[in-house]
Structures are given as structure tokens and as C-alpha cells.
Amino acid sequence: VSEHKNKTNALLEFEKVVRLKQQVVAGMMYYITIQVNEGGAKKMYEAKVWERPWMDFKKLMEFRPAERASASA
Secondary structure (H helix, E strand, O other): HHHHHHOOOOOOOEEEEEEEEEEOEEEEEEEEEEEEOOEEEEEEEEEEEEEEEEOEEEEEEEEOOOOOOOOOO
């Protein structure tokens, strides 16, 4: 959330991780669904993060509103 905020000046505040999936690639790919507070409204976002810990590498590949935008999960 903080990396996305720095790039876009979005008014997002992290609230909680709703779902997490992992995939082994050349490192690990994490698919994270999070709930945020966006200007007083609870919204869902999906993030994709690629990590290679042995190289001290972590990159936010994607950050977008979740298609199933229900904050009741």
C-alpha cells in the first residue's frame, strides 16, 4: 500500500490482508487481496509481489482494485 501511495498520492490506509496465495517462480510470487480505507470507504485491492530473498529483491508487480469489491470478506 505504501509503495502504491508513493507512486500515485492515493489516500489509502492498510486495514487487513483478506487472502494470500503463493506461487513458486524464480523466487516467490505473492497474490495478496487486502482491505484498505480509501477516504473513509472500505475497499478491496489486489497486489502481486515478486520476491527473490537470496538477492534481496522485492518488487510490486501490480496493484489494482479487486474485481470482487466486497469489503465484507
